[in-house]
Each structure stands twice: as structure tokens, then as C-alpha cells.
Amino acid sequence: MDRLDAIDLFVRVVDSGSFSAVARTLGVGQPAVSKQVAALEAHLGAQLLQRTSRSLTLTEAGRDFYESAVRLVGDIEAAESRVGRGRIAPSGLVRATVAPVFGRLYVVPRLHEFFARYPEVTVDLVVADRLINLVEEGIDVAIHNGELSDSSLIATRIAQTPVVTVATPAYLAAHGEPATPAELERHSCVIYAPQGAPRVWGFAGRFGAITYQPKGAFRTNDAEQIRAAVLAGLGLAHTPGWLFDSEIASGAVQPVLTDFEPAPLSISAVRSGNRFLASKVKVFIDFLAEIFAEQSGLAL
Template sequence: MDRLDALKLFIRIVDGGSFAAAAREIGVGQPAVSKQIASLERYLGAQLVRRTSRSMTLTEAGQSVYEAGLRIIGDFSELESSVERGQTSPGGLVRISVAPVFGRLYVVPHLPALFARYPHLSVDLSATERTVNLVEEGFDVSIKNGQVADSSMISRHLASSPIVVVATPAYLEKHGRPERPKDLDRHSCVIFAPMHEPRIWRFQGIDGPDLHVPSGSFRTGDAEQIRAAVLAHMGLVQAPGWLFAQEIASGAVISVLPDFAPAPLPIHAVHPSGRQLPNKTRVFIDFVSEILAADQGPAFVSIGV
């Protein structure tokens, strides 16, 4: 039995939901499929599926083999494609998860340069604010803002973004400029509420940490709407500098309370552990790191700051 073919067959069975469906797809009898999977189970020393007359479920070992198999088959397909093209540069499809506004501002505009450097590379970008399961959903890498809590993932620190409080000149001219965090009690805030609860604003000063629960007429869990509300003069917001870097540089918004800014927000590239990082993923992560390192100032600060 060819182990790679058996692994491909097992993945086909899981994806199709039954031994019979996989047998029809490859044009063989169901007993032949059952025999190959039984042989694979003997080789691995573990039961992969539980079968009844009406259903099929994966065992815990079967789920692990399925997830690992997807990566193995994907890497082998990339290798085959590279050899067939006679290419020496990385190629293949990189599946990426990224926050929508971050992707729009700092990933998509730079993709032409990435493709010029690696002409055999392609990108499938999923823009979402939710936390994705990289393994179960088939992503190669996620670009995440903030600390990485999942110890089963490998993360690389790409950059840090200063935390700023900003408002438009028109808003500050009408309502005044806060000089200390406690002054925010008299101001309207644009509230970021990703889980329908206001995200607390954090400050750091000579007297230690300070917290502020923002209040205002508008709250949203969407960063694009945060930008729109601030630029519509609806109030102040605390946000990573990258979200308003262009407006800070142009003067469209003004940063206030800089002496009370908390520690910068780290930005990581996160990918599954347990295997060597494919070249296609590595070069994408390296490229994003280059982009952020070249955009110092309002958006990002050097790693370690």
C-alpha cells in the first residue's frame, strides 16, 4: 500500500462523509476502500473511524490524522507543482486571515509587489474580526493584533502599534482638548464594542495605570465604522495608531493625551505548530514584516518598543 495514496483516500472519505462516496469518486468497490483504510489503521496502530450501518465518525486519532494529512498533502502538492514548473522560488496558494481594515490598509495595497517578487505565489485572504481556528478552517497564517493566547500556535512578532486617542480638529475646537484621562468624562467617545460591551480604555501615567469606561452615543464592533464615526466629528476614540496613521500625518485627526499612552499593541503572524513552515507561508510573513518595518511613525514602532 502506498501510504500517501492511503492518506489521500482517508481525506477523501472524511470530506465525502462515507466510504461509499469515496469509492464511487475514485471508481473502485467499497470493499477495496475499506481494505486500504484498515491497512492504514494497522500501520498507524490506531482506529481512525467508527462505522455503523448508518453513520461514520472520526476517532480522536482520526481527527488528528485528518488535520495532519491535509497539511502533508498540501505541502506535497506544492512540491509537485514547483518541480513541474522547474521553479526555484516559492509558489502555491497562501490562505490568510486578517482583520478587515488592517488587510485593506496594509496587506492588499502591497500584494502587487509580493506577486512581482514571487510570480508563482497566490493569496486567498479572509477578512474577519473573529478568531479563526487555523487548522480546522485550513488557514496557513493569521495576522493578529494583540497578545496571542493560544499556546498551540507559533507566533512571530512583526511590529507594535502605538495606542493613541484621536479626534478631529472640528470636534476639539467645539468641545475642548482633554489634558488628563479624567477629562474624558466630559467628552463624547466613539465606543469599540466587539462583543457588545464597551472596550475599556487604558492609560499609563506617573501615578500608574488608569482605566476609563468610554461613554457616547455610538458604539460598534467594526473598525471601519470607528474610523467613519471619528472622521464625522462624533467624538474621541482610543485605537492603535495604524488605524488613523494617514489622518494623523495629514492633520485630519489630532492625537491627544500622548503622555498617558499605554504600551504599544503587538502585531503577530500566527501559524500552526507541529511542522516545518512551508516556504510560501514564510515568504508571506517576511513580506508583511518588511511592510510594517518600513511604515514607522504614527502606524508602527520598532519591535521591542
């Protein structure tokens, strides 16, 4: 057994979540990959992966070894790049999480440009509307809106977005435009309720922060439904500006309470603090920062 090859295979299996996927990528049989990882486990005297017919998960020993293995593979890749003076192109699988609507609007439509630049890199986008455990899920980078509560993670700000309150011109013509957050009491709000509880709306006032508990007949935990409800004239929504960027530009929706707009939200590339930044992940993060800078509603 070549230990470096076996460690590289182990990292690939964890990243992809599949022995078969790694085998297909390398053009070998799945049993060959399984045999190498099994030999590595025998050498270490510990089970790294818990295998079932439907899933593949890291054991406690596997999670510990994976972090070291990722750094080792990254160090080797970096050393090869230095010796080759940058001629070794980034390659491998990048696993990223992104909110469903954000990925559909801003990431997926531009991926053809990324693949044209880096043909040896593949991308697995995992849809998640919350920040998941990056290590346990084998995630390289998460695209996250807002601040982080976990200090063990590394967040690189790659964009920002205003927080806007919007409605259609037709709704405002029928119900009037609120001049202050207090006037929202006489309006219908489209409510974001990620875990069943309506999220409070925040505004910036002359004497400090203002909060408002929205009221309305419709609530949802899905940003796509927020968009659909506002465009259908069901009421006002208070959201990250990127959700309605094109509609604001076209006039399909109109921002209100702009004098009370709170501080913009940061959009960050988040990764594990214990994980080496592989070149394949770095170029993906850099690419996202580049394309977001071209969007009026995302530029820093």
C-alpha cells in the first residue's frame, strides 16, 4: 500500500461521499478504492468510515484523521505547485453549500465560466438554508448571509447586500406607502418564518435600532415563496436586497422605508478553521467574489 495514495483516496471518498464516485473519476473499479481505504484503516488500526448500504459517514477517529489528511494533501499540492512554478492546475471536487434561491440566481448561471477556466475542477452544490456542520458533511466552503456565531470557522467576506423593504407598485397604490416602521401596522406583511416563528424586521432609526414584529396572513420558510408572494401583491417583505435585485432595477417592486434601512448584510465564504485552503477551493472562492462584484446588489 502506498500510504500517500491511500490517504488521498480517503480524502476523495469523504469529499464525494462515495467510493463509486471516486472510482469513476479515477477510471478504476470501486473495489480497488475500497481495498486501498481498508488497507489504510488496517495500517492505522482504526475504522475511519462507517459503511452501510445507503450511507457513508466518518467515525470519530475518521473525523480526526480527515482533518490531518486534508492538510497533508493540501501541503503536497502546494509544494507541487511551487516546484512546478504554478503549472499544476487546480483539480478535484469542491463541495459547497448555498441557499436555494441564491444559488439559482447568482451561482449556477455563471458556473460555465468557472469550468472553462478550471476544467479539472468539479463542483457539488449542496442546497442548505442554514449553516450546517462543514466537517461532518464534508463541505469545503459555505456561502453564508449574515454574521457567524461559531468562532471556530473562518469567514471571508466576498460580497454584501442591503436589507430592503419592498412591495409592488400596485400594492402601494392600493394601500399607500409607509413613511415610518410604525406605519407597517396598517399593512399586510409577507413573513419569513424559518422555524415556524416569524423573523423580526430590523430598521435603523435616528436614535438607534428599531424592531418590528411583522403581521400578515401569509408566512413561509422559503425565500422563493417570499418572492412569489410579493410579486403577487400579497404585501410588503423585508429581505436581503439580492432577492429582489432585478425586480428593483426593472421597477417590478419598489423599495420603501429607505431612510430606515439597516446596515447591509455580509455574504461570506465560510470554511472550517482546521482545514487547509486547497487551491481548488481558493479559486472557487475567488471566482465567486469576482462575479458577485459585478452585481449591483452584491458588490462590496
